Amino acid sequence: MTRKWLRWLPAAAVPAVIAAGALTGSLPASAGDPLPPKTPQQVLELVARHGEPALSGTLEQSSNLGLPELPKTGAGTDASSAAWLELLTGPHTARVYRDGPENARIQVMDRLAERDATRHGNDVWLYNSKDNTAAHARIPADGAGHPGATDATATPDQLAAALLAKIDSSTAVTVGTDVRVAGRAAYNLVLTPKSDATLVASIAVAVDGQTGLPLGVEVKARGQADPAFRVAYTSLTLGAPDASVFNFSPPPGATVKEMTVPAHKQGQDSRHTAPQSKGSAHKPAVTGTGWDSVIEFPAGTAGPASNAAALLQQATVPVQGGRLLSTALVNVLVLDDGRVFAGSVPPERLQTAAAKK
């Protein structure tokens, strides 16, 4: 009988070993402050000085915003219009390549699909493998100012001091215990709103101790243990990636759309210019200060014709006087008369702001 028990020993030992391995692997590696201590200002200086090194790495993003998540049933496909919106829900992995300000590539790796954004010189390409579509834009040569160009007048320490002075009244800036991101020791710069009314509990930025490169951002919402939004490198290699990575030409058979970038001179990055094209006629009004601000968009800003309207209808719940889109970090109140109130505050504050007008 004892011999029989011995025979089952491997069957008990192997899961035990695996469980032990998984447990030790999941424990946070005690970094134990390997970096020399720095004040928040010094860490910010480090960030301002980092000068965008050439790198290739893998980014992992997860959001826990309370938005409905679509199950990823492998072989299926969905409408392309929601494809970029979908980035806000669920986890994603992306590979990032960068070499200087004019060469960059991001590959968002979906299951059996990929979304690419490539910048090579002044050419910007977006590619979606799911429906085999590509979009091309040329950044106007004069508008493609180097990101450092506007900053050239201010030194990193001046920048850091100015930024600190600006947010000091509303936010406590501290440096927490060092963290390890992508195997690198990093400073943990924590921004905590001083206001109690905002939904944001804290924002933590991991700053690489060696290069000053921001390695990750973690936004925590009030009353939620898991970070509401988290993006961080899981692996990072400094040094120029293979130049062929940045050479993109649309594959034959792909639908190519040509986009024109408005020639105003602030875009160093096409992704940031898009949302600002609208709404110059009716400017949004801001009430409140700092983290409690509520932004009011006048009627007619939210175009009902867009494909997103149906999606919005699904994600919102009816409240008194309109519909509410509620997430862990931001609440958006769409009134029946078309006005839109948004802010990182509880919905009651949005309704009070709406009632005042």
Next chain:
Amino acid sequence: MTGGLLASELGLLFRRRRTWAMLCALAAIPILIAVAVRVSSAVPAGRGPAFLDRITQNGLFVGVTAMVVSVPLFLPLTVGVVAGDTIAGEAGQGTLRYLLVAPAGRIRLLLVKYGGAAVFVVVAPLVVALAGAGIGAALFPVGPVTLLSGDRIGTGEALARLLLIAAYLALSLLGLSAIGLFISTLTDVPVGAMAATVVLSVVSQVLDALPQLDWLHPWLFSHYWLDFGDLLRQPVSWESFAANAVLQGGYVAVFGALAYGRFITKDVLS
């Protein structure tokens, strides 16, 4: 000694009419897809299984599409049949007793049986890939292949990637065949072991599709099955390959040990 035993096991496995029927059924999947696409009008982009719309431009995608289609059910089905039959089949036929009379020993028999199932696991995706590439080349043009990243590679490299995907799927199914081997030691009814193995593979995939259980997902043996798309990126992303290898290795270790414990202590009466 073990080699000879493995050779005779493989001979037995691949002389079976059932094995050939299953391999033919697997080969029929790409052929059906290719013929259906050929006789119908062009597939609009973004509809149907992944890569279906690329077939008309490049026949090599028949193999990839067929693998996408066969991963959720057809491949686990055939692997479940082979792995579930390993021990229970011999027990059901009453031949297990004679196998153990020979000085082969139970451990060696278990290893040989798993080895046979593992060879089938390698062959099955390979059949899908090669049949797909063959029928695709026959019915459609073949040329440089557009990867998920939008980059293009030559035909030779594309074939290499196709074989790499077949290898990835073979690796992916090793865990399931270890589970099948264990279930097969539990019973003398081979059909029961086969059905249980196939059902487990479906259950695992259903659990993997529920976002509420995301803490469980990295532990499910089917979690990385459809991530072979990572081999179609430029540059190739090896992370899912490595993670999958670790996961499947864990399943082979756990269920191999369980099968050992069960089979060594089992009273073989038939």
